[in-house]
Amino acid sequence: MKLIVKENREKELTVTVEYPEQNNQVxxxxxxxxxxxxFLIGNESGRSYKVLIPEIYYIESIDKRTFVYTKDAVFRTDKRLYQLEKELKEYSFVKVSRNCLLNAGELTHLEALTNSRLEANLTNGEKIIISRTYIPEIKKVVFRGDLI
Structure with a gap:
């Protein structure tokens, strides 16, 4: 990767990303x-923390509670999954099951499973099952980069 930095006092801050093909690094x-x-506000052990959006691997709803998974911790949030889905769509998050949002930037590869499902392998080694209903959405993101 090549980084070019130029100072131009007459323009506002502009960042241009050029790439030969879209991949997870991009x-x-x-x-x-x-x-x-x-960031989102996440709770852990009775304390509230700022959880930066790029640090989130996935978000899961279990028993009407929503959990945010990062590299080192799991936080509980008061927001519902549908609220987070709307808020995070522009940040490469995609719904992969009724109860899970995945950060597409943390995806390393997909594997086919039985019953027309896929398994998403993340950069932290975790594996998330993608329901067949949501396969078209994840394929759009992976193969065309529609969330950028």
Whole structure:
């Protein structure tokens, strides 16, 4: 990757990302730029924390509770999954099942499973099952980059 930095006092800050083909590295860079300073409030052990959006691997709803998974921690949030889906769509998050949103920038590869399902392998080694209903959405993101 080549980085070019130029000072131009007459223009506002502009970031241009040029790439030969879209891949997860490109998605992560764009996601980080778009979400710079953006965060969710997550709770862990009775304390509230700012969870930066680029640090989120996936979000899961279990028993009417919503959990945010990062590299090192799991946080509980008061927001519902449908609210987070709307808020995070522009940051490369995609719904992969009724109860899970996935950060497409953290996806390393997909594997086919039985019953027309897919398994998403993430950069942290975790594996998420993609329901067949949501396969077209994840394919759009992976193969065409529609969330950028």
């Amino acid at each position: 998605l992560r860079i764009i996601n980080k730029m778009k979400s710079e300073g953006k």
